[in-house]
Amino acid sequence: MSTRDWILHVDLDQFIAAVELLRHPELRGKPVVVGGSGDPTQPRTVAATATYEAREHGIHSGMPLRTALKRCPEAVFLPSDPPAYEAASERVMATLRDFPVRLEIWGWDEAFIGATTDDPEALAADIQHAVRARTDLSCSVGIGDNKHQAKLASGYAKPAGIYRLTSENWAEAMNDRPTDALWGIGARISKKLAGLGLHTVAQLAAADPAHLAEHFGPTNGPWYRYLALGKGEAEVVTTPWIARGHSRETTFQRDLTDKTDIAHHIATLADQVAQDAIEADREVTRVSVKVRFTPFLTRTRQSKLPVPTTDPGTITEAALTILDRFDLTRPVRLLGVAVEYTLPQE
DNA sequence: TCTGGGGTCCTAGGACCC
DNA sequence: TCTGGGGTCCTAGGACCC
Numbered sequence: 001m002s003t004r005d006w007i008l009h010v011d012l013d014q015f016i017a018a019v020e021l022l023r024h025p026e027l028r029g030k031p032v033v034v035g036g037s038g039d040p041t042q043p044r045t046v047a048a049t050a051t052y053e054a055r056e057h058g059i060h061s062g063m064p065l066r067t068a069l070k071r072c073p074e075a076v077f078l079p080s081d082p083p084a085y086e087a088a089s090e091r092v093m094a095t096l097r098d099f100p101v102r103l104e105i106w107g108w109d110e111a112f113i114g115a116t117t118d119d120p121e122a123l124a125a126d127i128q129h130a131v132r133a134r135t136d137l138s139c140s141v142g143i144g145d146n147k148h149q150a151k152l153a154s155g156y157a158k159p160a161g162i163y164r165l166t167s168e169n170w171a172e173a174m175n176d177r178p179t180d181a182l183w184g185i186g187a188r189i190s191k192k193l194a195g196l197g198l199h200t201v202a203q204l205a206a207a208d209p210a211h212l213a214e215h216f217g218p219t220n221g222p223w224y225r226y227l228a229l230g231k232g233e234a235e236v237v238t239t240p241w242i243a244r245g246h247s248r249e250t251t252f253q254r255d256l257t258d259k260t261d262i263a264h265h266i267a268t269l270a271d272q273v274a275q276d277a278i279e280a281d282r283e284v285t286r287v288s289v290k291v292r293f294t295p296f297l298t299r300t301r302q303s304k305l306p307v308p309t310t311d312p313g314t315i316t317e318a319a320l321t322i323l324d325r326f327d328l329t330r331p332v333r334l335l336g337v338a339v340e341y342t343l344p345q346e
Numbered sequence: 347t348c349t350g351g352g353g354t355c356c357t358a359g360g361a362c363c364c
Numbered sequence: 365t366c367t368g369g370g371g372t373c374c375t376a377g378g379a380c381c382c
């Protein structure tokens with residue numbers, strides 16, 4: 001076997017549920033649902049994740065907790081605890097960093113690795129053993145020529161397995177699959193593609209790029225075909241990610257109708273976002289306000305600040321001015337404030 | 347199934363300027 | 365007076381992902 005570059009995708013299995021089961025070993029083997037404050041009678045709260053035992057009752061992430069409770073009254077509901085997941089994630093990433101590889105972290109529970117080796121499966125197995133030894137967590141590892149292939153490969157590898165998906169076996173593994181199996185094509189685009197007679201990955205790969213550009217734009221159209229051919233980014237970026245922006249939003253359990261009340265909540269969110277920006281040492285260039293009306297109509301308004309700032313007063317005032325541009329005659333179920341940061345060295 | 351929270355990127359249309 | 369074409373910036377919304 002010859003030495004060459006590979007991309008590995010490390011994906012922790014059932015990450016949030018696994019962390020919770022380490023803290024509550026007595027719940028192993030039981031249906032467990034994690035989400036919100038852990039109260040399944042609370043409206044407008046959804047599951048962050050569900051264990052395999054809970055999934056057998058038809059429960060899945062994104063499902064309202066009240067629905068989950070109806071489907072499985074004996075399920076155990078736990079509150080979501082982001083700091084605990086953050087801490088567990090850091091232990092995993094520290095473990096990966098000890099390997100002589102290039103590491104790109106992609107959130108709490110996944111990372112891409114660039115490695116030069118003649119045996120990527122052996123490296124993958126070493127990684128799995130190290131992660132299990134150091135954190136008691138299990139992961140799946142996908143191996144590919146690029147990130148797209150490696151990402152899909154880790155899906156095939158689940159749970160706790162290793163799978164290699166390269167240009168060699170791409171067609172065999174992917175050609176008959178629906179287009180939304182590709183990483184970057186979701187339900188909407190897949191449906192639109194089906195409307196053009198493109199149902200499978202093979203059909204999308206054989207489509208005319210110009211025709212795709214007509215329907216999906218000059219960048220996206222050809223990009224979808226590119227994905228269907230198994231191509232993708234192969235560069236592992238080891239420098240830490242610089243956030244483009246930041247936001248905070250709240251869904252209220254009971255609708256807001258009072259304008260003073262709404263303005264008060266917007267001011268609070270804006271101040272939080274400003275404090276976050278100060279803590280992150282980033283300047284804000286743009287402020288946007290999000291309002292979701294009942295039943296589920298979402299609208300956003302934004303404006304660019306005359307001068308980048310971190311001043312909470314300025315950011316809050318901007319958010320309140322933007323809020324004035326909304327028609328607030330309908331009941332409101334969600335409010336949000338988002339900011340865009342200036343990018344360094346620009 | 348009455349549908350969270352936090353991100354990223356792309357597109358399209360209008361304003362404005364030359 | 366009327367009109368062209370291009371470039372850039374701003375804003376709103378859509379789609380995707382975890």
